[in-house]
Amino acid sequence: xxxxxxxxxxxxxxxxxxxxxxxxxxxxxxxxxxxxxxxxxxxxxxxxxxxxxxxxxxxxxxxxxxxxxxxxxxxxxxxxxxxxxxxxxxxxxxxxxxxxxxxxxxxxxxxxxxxxxxxxxxxxxxxxxxxxxxxxxxxxxxxxxxxxxxxxxxxxxxxxxxxxxxxxxxx
Numbered sequence: 001x002x003x004x005x006x007x008x009x010x011x012x013x014x015x016x017x018x019x020x021x022x023x024x025x026x027x028x029x030x031x032x033x034x035x036x037x038x039x040x041x042x043x044x045x046x047x048x049x050x051x052x053x054x055x056x057x058x059x060x061x062x063x064x065x066x067x068x069x070x071x072x073x074x075x076x077x078x079x080x081x082x083x084x085x086x087x088x089x090x091x092x093x094x095x096x097x098x099x100x101x102x103x104x105x106x107x108x109x110x111x112x113x114x115x116x117x118x119x120x121x122x123x124x125x126x127x128x129x130x131x132x133x134x135x136x137x138x139x140x141x142x143x144x145x146x147x148x149x150x151x152x153x154x155x156x157x158x159x160x161x162x163x164x165x166x167x168x169x170x171x
Contacts, residue, residue, distance in 0.1 A: 006040035008033055009108065015049040019115045023049055023133070031134050034168050035141040036108075038161060044107035045141055049133075055114035070117045071136040073143035075109040111140030131171050138165045 011032040013025050032047055052068050060066040062074070113136050122132035142161055149155035 006037060007042060008036035008040065009042050009044040011036075012044065012046040013049075014047070016051055016054075016115070018051065019049050022115070022129075027130070028133070028137065031137045031169060032141060035138050035165050038165055038168070039145060041108060041145060045144065046107070046110040047137060047140075048110065048112045049115050050112055052114050052116050055112055055117070058112060068114060068117055070114055070121060071140045072112045073109060073140045074112070075144045075146075076107050077109070108141070109144040111137060111144065113137065113140065134166065134169055134171050135162065138162050 011029045013028050013032070015023055015025060015028075028047060028049070032045055035041075036043075036045065055070075055072060056066070056068045058072055059069050062072075113133065118132045118136055119129055122129045125132070139158075139162060142158055147154070147158045147161060149158050
């Protein structure tokens, strides 16, 4: 994988203990960096490889959807849509902004992936778990960068970005 010649933001990876021996932390970091390099993003991104229970709980609390999902993206700079029937959590919209020192960024955001869901999806698609993880990481970070897939044009543009990253990763 070649670099596009830009300095990208830091990447922080957290892997739940039960998956520590199943994934390569440096490989996960490289996938994150490849996505950031695609658009020369200089902001920090955080990746968490979690279990179904944590991802489901976050999905219920922050999206109002009490079901397992594969990937969640929490952008530090903007809110997502709350789909639940009740009220969004009280911390959904902060009235006060945290003031950072000059030149500092709060970062791009955090991507949280359910490892068991990634395994199920890889099996269903008859491809490797690494390929599924790379896709989910790419998809999640693209959401942090403002990409979406709510209409055909957005989905097409997002799919092109995903394809370009996968090519760079040679997956």
